[in-house]
Amino acid sequence: MWTSGVGLYEKSMAFVIVTKPRHLVPHVRRTAAFIALLALSALLPAGCSRSGDTPASNMSAAREAKKERKELRDNIKKIEPFFKPMAKPAAYDWLASHNEPGQTFDEYLDADPVKPTRERDAIYILPLGTFTPQQTKIVAIASGYIEAFYGLAIKMLPARPIKRPLRIKDSRRNTYTKVEQVRTGYILDELLKPLLPADAAALIAFTPEDLFPDPSMAYVFGQASLENRVGVWSLARLDDNADFDTFLRRTIKIGAHETGHMFSMRHCTKYECLMSGTNHLGETDRRPIDACPECTAKICWISNADQASRYKTLAMFCRKNGLVKEADEFDRKSVAISNS
Ligand SMILES: [Zn+2]
Numbered sequence: 001m002w003t004s005g006v007g008l009y010e011k012s013m014a015f016v017i018v019t020k021p022r023h024l025v026p027h028v029r030r031t032a033a034f035i036a037l038l039a040l041s042a043l044l045p046a047g048c049s050r051s052g053d054t055p056a057s058n059m060s061a062a063r064e065a066k067k068e069r070k071e072l073r074d075n076i077k078k079i080e081p082f083f084k085p086m087a088k089p090a091a092y093d094w095l096a097s098h099n100e101p102g103q104t105f106d107e108y109l110d111a112d113p114v115k116p117t118r119e120r121d122a123i124y125i126l127p128l129g130t131f132t133p134q135q136t137k138i139v140a141i142a143s144g145y146i147e148a149f150y151g152l153a154i155k156m157l158p159a160r161p162i163k164r165p166l167r168i169k170d171s172r173r174n175t176y177t178k179v180e181q182v183r184t185g186y187i188l189d190e191l192l193k194p195l196l197p198a199d200a201a202a203l204i205a206f207t208p209e210d211l212f213p214d215p216s217m218a219y220v221f222g223q224a225s226l227e228n229r230v231g232v233w234s235l236a237r238l239d240d241n242a243d244f245d246t247f248l249r250r251t252i253k254i255g256a257h258e259t260g261h262m263f264s265m266r267h268c269t270k271y272e273c274l275m276s277g278t279n280h281l282g283e284t285d286r287r288p289i290d291a292c293p294e295c296t297a298k299i300c301w302i303s304n305a306d307q308a309s310r311y312k313t314l315a316m317f318c319r320k321n322g323l324v325k326e327a328d329e330f331d332r333k334s335v336a337i338s339n340s
């Protein structure tokens with residue numbers, strides 16, 4: 001059982017994950033720049049307990065687990081050439097203002113991370129609000145990417161609107177943009193929690209609405225409660241007059257990054273990685289849609305994925321959805337794992 005409290009605080013695009021929320025509180029300035037606070041406490045049960053295992057089968061399972069970890073460690077070296085080491089941060093980049101230690105594969109294993117369980121092995125996605133045709137398409141593709149990336153079934157729930165009028169405390173006009181914003185606590189507690197299916201590792205709502213977490217903050221990209229296995233991510237600030245592919249890549253990156261946090265993955269500081277923190281859209285745009293060797297080992301471990309096959313699946317998915325550059329690279333990574 002994973003019982004540590006986990007807090008995620010987000011500034012601009014990214015989230016920081018720490019083991020105890022109270023350690024972060026002094027660092028959170030309630031300014032317009034800070035955008036998300038993920039209040040998390042006791043978490044999902046981790047791992048699969050298998051009733052009826054004999055001591056012999058336990059030993060066999062332990063040997064298999066050791067072999068699997070060795071393979072994953074060996075694969076780290078094989079795909080390292082595809083990733084850039086983390087560059088020295090520019091003035092407004094995430095690492096210029098966040099002193100983070102990073103997290104290797106072994107450190108992740110030692111941290112007793114949250115894993116999907118046999119009973120909770122699906123990610124539910126709820127489109128929440130009124131979407132443009134383009135936003136609908138982007139959410140569908142991003143959901144498919146998360147499915148291929150984490151090897152977990154995605155179950156799409158029927159889209160539903162946010163009914164108006166909202167109570168005064170649940171909605172406001174943003175002072176600067178004059179756009180209506182919806183309070184994240186209302187979405188998490190009153191809309192998502194009652195919908196949470198028993199087999200959900202997580203229920204994630206994508207919404208075109210702009211969000212705010214409390215009156216002191218200007219806006220928030222997203223907020224989640226791992227304790228309750230629900231989260232909401234906004235598309236409102238990802239579009240930014242970008243072309244379709246840029247908007248799609250941003251949404252994929254945000255969705256896959258946040259899902260990684262929901263499985264206890266911390267920010268990556270070793271490589272330019274999907275799991276690195278980002279402070280602004282420019283930083284997000286220069287990051288890959290893939291995770292680095294260390295973070296990929298974590299994902300293959302939690303999903304029991306064969307790494308070469310997983311890359312092939314991702315290549316096919318990207319090719320089908322017009323992400324040709326990424327598709328070619330996933331194919332090359334698959335070959336690198338298989339050939340060496
Ligand atoms: Zn993050």
Ligand SMILES: [Zn+2]
Nearest residue numbers: 268273292295
């Ligand atoms: Zn990484």
